Amino acid sequence: MILLLSLTIGLSAIVVFPTFSEAQSEQKTFVTHSGAVIRTTGEVIDPLYTVSTVEFDPMEYLREFNYGHVSELPDGTIVREFTIIAEDDKVMEVSPGVFYNVWTYNGTVPGPTIRATEGDLLKINFINNGSKEHTIHFHGIHPAEMDGVFEAVGPGGGKFVYEFEAGPVGVHPYHCHVMPLEEHIIHGLYGVFIVDPKEGRAPADEMVMVLNGLDTDFDTENNFYAANTIPFYYQHHPIQINTDELIRIYVVNMVEFDPINNFHLHGNLYKYYPTGTDLVPSFYTDMITLSQTERGIMEFEYSYPGKYLFHAHKVEFSEKGWVGIFLVNDNEEQDMEKVDYGN
Amino acid sequence: METSHKPSKGKMIASGVIPFLLIIVLAVYIFGPGSDLLDFGVSLPEITIEKVDFVGSEIHVTVRNTGPIPLEVVMADINDRIQPAAIEPDRFLERYETALVRIPFAWNEAEPYIIGLTIEDGTRFEKEVEAAAPALEPSLELFGLFAVIGTYVGIIPVMIGLLWLPFIRRISKSKYHFFLALTVGLLLFLGIDAIEEAIEVSNENLAGSFNGVLLTVTVSVLSFLGLYYVGQKLIDNAQLSGLSKPVAIALMIAIGIGLHNFGEGLAIGAAVGLGSIAFSTFLIVGFALHNTTEGIAIAGPLSKDKTLSKKSLIVKLIGLGLIAGSPAIFGAWVGGFSYSPFSSVIFLAIGAGAIFQVIVVILRMIREEGDKNFSSASVVSGISIGMLVMYLTSILV
Numbered sequence: 001m002i003l004l005l006s007l008t009i010g011l012s013a014i015v016v017f018p019t020f021s022e023a024q025s026e027q028k029t030f031v032t033h034s035g036a037v038i039r040t041t042g043e044v045i046d047p048l049y050t051v052s053t054v055e056f057d058p059m060e061y062l063r064e065f066n067y068g069h070v071s072e073l074p075d076g077t078i079v080r081e082f083t084i085i086a087e088d089d090k091v092m093e094v095s096p097g098v099f100y101n102v103w104t105y106n107g108t109v110p111g112p113t114i115r116a117t118e119g120d121l122l123k124i125n126f127i128n129n130g131s132k133e134h135t136i137h138f139h140g141i142h143p144a145e146m147d148g149v150f151e152a153v154g155p156g157g158g159k160f161v162y163e164f165e166a167g168p169v170g171v172h173p174y175h176c177h178v179m180p181l182e183e184h185i186i187h188g189l190y191g192v193f194i195v196d197p198k199e200g201r202a203p204a205d206e207m208v209m210v211l212n213g214l215d216t217d218f219d220t221e222n223n224f225y226a227a228n229t230i231p232f233y234y235q236h237h238p239i240q241i242n243t244d245e246l247i248r249i250y251v252v253n254m255v256e257f258d259p260i261n262n263f264h265l266h267g268n269l270y271k272y273y274p275t276g277t278d279l280v281p282s283f284y285t286d287m288i289t290l291s292q293t294e295r296g297i298m299e300f301e302y303s304y305p306g307k308y309l310f311h312a313h314k315v316e317f318s319e320k321g322w323v324g325i326f327l328v329n330d331n332e333e334q335d336m337e338k339v340d341y342g343n
Numbered sequence: 344m345e346t347s348h349k350p351s352k353g354k355m356i357a358s359g360v361i362p363f364l365l366i367i368v369l370a371v372y373i374f375g376p377g378s379d380l381l382d383f384g385v386s387l388p389e390i391t392i393e394k395v396d397f398v399g400s401e402i403h404v405t406v407r408n409t410g411p412i413p414l415e416v417v418m419a420d421i422n423d424r425i426q427p428a429a430i431e432p433d434r435f436l437e438r439y440e441t442a443l444v445r446i447p448f449a450w451n452e453a454e455p456y457i458i459g460l461t462i463e464d465g466t467r468f469e470k471e472v473e474a475a476a477p478a479l480e481p482s483l484e485l486f487g488l489f490a491v492i493g494t495y496v497g498i499i500p501v502m503i504g505l506l507w508l509p510f511i512r513r514i515s516k517s518k519y520h521f522f523l524a525l526t527v528g529l530l531l532f533l534g535i536d537a538i539e540e541a542i543e544v545s546n547e548n549l550a551g552s553f554n555g556v557l558l559t560v561t562v563s564v565l566s567f568l569g570l571y572y573v574g575q576k577l578i579d580n581a582q583l584s585g586l587s588k589p590v591a592i593a594l595m596i597a598i599g600i601g602l603h604n605f606g607e608g609l610a611i612g613a614a615v616g617l618g619s620i621a622f623s624t625f626l627i628v629g630f631a632l633h634n635t636t637e638g639i640a641i642a643g644p645l646s647k648d649k650t651l652s653k654k655s656l657i658v659k660l661i662g663l664g665l666i667a668g669s670p671a672i673f674g675a676w677v678g679g680f681s682y683s684p685f686s687s688v689i690f691l692a693i694g695a696g697a698i699f700q701v702i703v704v705i706l707r708m709i710r711e712e713g714d715k716n717f718s719s720a721s722v723v724s725g726i727s728i729g730m731l732v733m734y735l736t737s738i739l740v
Contacts, residue, residue: 018536034449042431097417098465216465
């Protein structure tokens with residue numbers, strides 16, 4: 001009987017034990033996006049509204065264009081020289097608390113935005129400091145040996161110089177083209193290559209958005225989606241723009257696994273230039289659909305100040321991070337001009 | 344004598360201790376700090392979502408670190424859509440530590456949900472809930488309801504079964520053996536059923552690191568041995584405690600069946616708690632029907648005791664009925680209010696061990712009274728019919 005009793009007590013102790021771990025400590029509160037106020041003695045895990053302390057800064061990347069080291073040939077051709085270093089051993093915090101092995105061009109995903117004018121001579125010094133073979137394959141027009149497919153660059157400091165004339169006009173992706181290709185792309189070896197027309201485009205507040213996904217558990221399904229890598233970043237860090245100012249977005253879809261992605265803008269419509277190759281817009285819409293590496297240029301202006309969402313209307317993507325906010329500020333300068341014109 | 348034994352005793356202790364010390368040295372060498380002998384391969388973190396409760400406008404998820412290394416739970420999602428959440432006490436989980444993840448979510452009753460948790464290396468673990476149902480709030484009313492269900496499933500059927508006592512008393516020995524064998528068949532089926540159920544629960548809800556099958560077998564064997572030992576002591580000392588031998592055997596059977604009925608109550612409480620109401624109705628009816636046979640099992644040995652007065656027999660019958668039946672009530676409370684898959688597996692396995700112990704006790708009784716073997720027509724047909732009846736009723740349930 002005693003044996004039975006002690007057995008029962010021992011087992012019930014095992015069963016009851018887990019409830020002891022709910023130790024009491026000070027209360028924290030957080031408000032969910034549906035407005036519910038939650039009190040907890042524990043920790044808040046919230047990638048939606050937690051201000052990220054991630055090392056990659058999407059706000060900096062958004063408006064950063066690299067024109068390279070500029071020189072001029074005797075015939076007047078502009079030469080733009082870039083150095084791009086590939087690495088594949090970096091572990092980055094991609095969402096609060098989630099660490100992922102990113103493969104990078106110059107330390108970031110996406111890599112640096114390369115910008116040139118049509119006809120410029122591009123000289124890209126590529127160094128592979130990774131542990132695997134890598135290349136850079138540019139979309140655009142160039143000689144076969146500059147295509148970054150059959151000229152694998154060896155790991156541990158391998159070098160290659162890509163030289164070609166910038167063209168055609170538009171927005172193009174560049175990415176690693178070593179097999180298995182999907183693996184090299186989803187880990188982050190890609191970036192944006194912009195070719196401006198010789199006559200230039202109208203002045204605007206310009207930005208780059210790479211729509212990408214992160215498959216952090218390697219099950220060929222994306223765990224996160226984002227504009228510029230960090231999920232929900234532009235939701236808790238809204239992009240500040242002004243009323244009556246032309247906004248131009250170079251958008252490139254680099255999402256793998258899912259056949260399509262899309263871009264919906266709230267409270268407005270945009271002129272859309274597919275691939276940016278034509279100077280006349282093809283659509284005036286608030287919704288475009290993008291397949292793999294499909295890209296284009298969007299142009300719009302806001303008339304009313306306030307907060308406007310932009311996101312994938314494939315809602316799964318937006319609820320896994322591909323969502324952001326434009327915070328449109330009243331543009332007093334423009335208003336003044338208007339007043340002046342009125343006078 | 345003493346002195347001549349001393350050195351050999353020291354030797355004996357040394358010979359017992361030295362291999363043990365060597366094992367410790369070996370273990371320290373392989374696993375101890377600074378050892379890199381086994382420092383190869385990749386340790387994969389693992390979490391198991393053990394329980395999902397739908398409480399008010401929140402979903403409560405109990406998660407356990409069931410992998411070989413400490414980890415952090417950093418994100419929650421519902422149906423693969425990321426949700427803000429709170430984790431208590433904190434997001435750091437040592438091995439086997441549990442935490443409660445509270446996800447504010449306006450869930451809809453009876454809809455399926457997939458709950459996902461992501462750890463710091465980006466791996467996502469999920470658990471599907473077939474139909475959301477509000478978690479049971481412990482209330483006096485529900486407490487009473489479970490007590491009524493427990494009474495209906497446990498006490499009343501066992502009492503009804505006990506009413507066969509006068510009938511069993513009057514029948515011939517071979518017919519009596521048939522009834523005993525019948526209970527063996529019934530119990531054999533129940534014991535196997537409990538083992539199967541325990542393994543199923545552990546496969547579905549417990550992490551691999553718990554070794555569900557071995558856990559079930561180990562606990563069953565321990566339960567069997569514990570009860571067997573205690574039971575034997577009880578029967579041996581029957582005279583001392585003022586119980587006749589048949590009564591002592593009946594008491595042992597009642598305790599074994601009681602432990603088994605606790606498992607049944609647990610199953611019913613858990614089924615109600617998990618919201619599968621139709622399923623629990625079937626459970627209640629099924630358990631009530633077959634528990635009447637448990638009454639027969641208790642009545643069997645008791646019928647051998649012709650010395651008891653009518654009054655004392657009735658008191659004993661009620662007492663044994665309560666011992667065998669009332670644990671169903673406690674089981675329903677535990678299952679309904681604080682369900683955990685781990686404790687369910689433990690209780691089911693204890694119940695299975697208890698059943699097998701009862702089987703052994705009854706078989707021995709048949710053997711001692713009979714022709715020292717089990718090959719009589721009444722025994723063979725009894726066990727066969729018992730198992731067949733249970734199988735057929737299990738199809739209905």
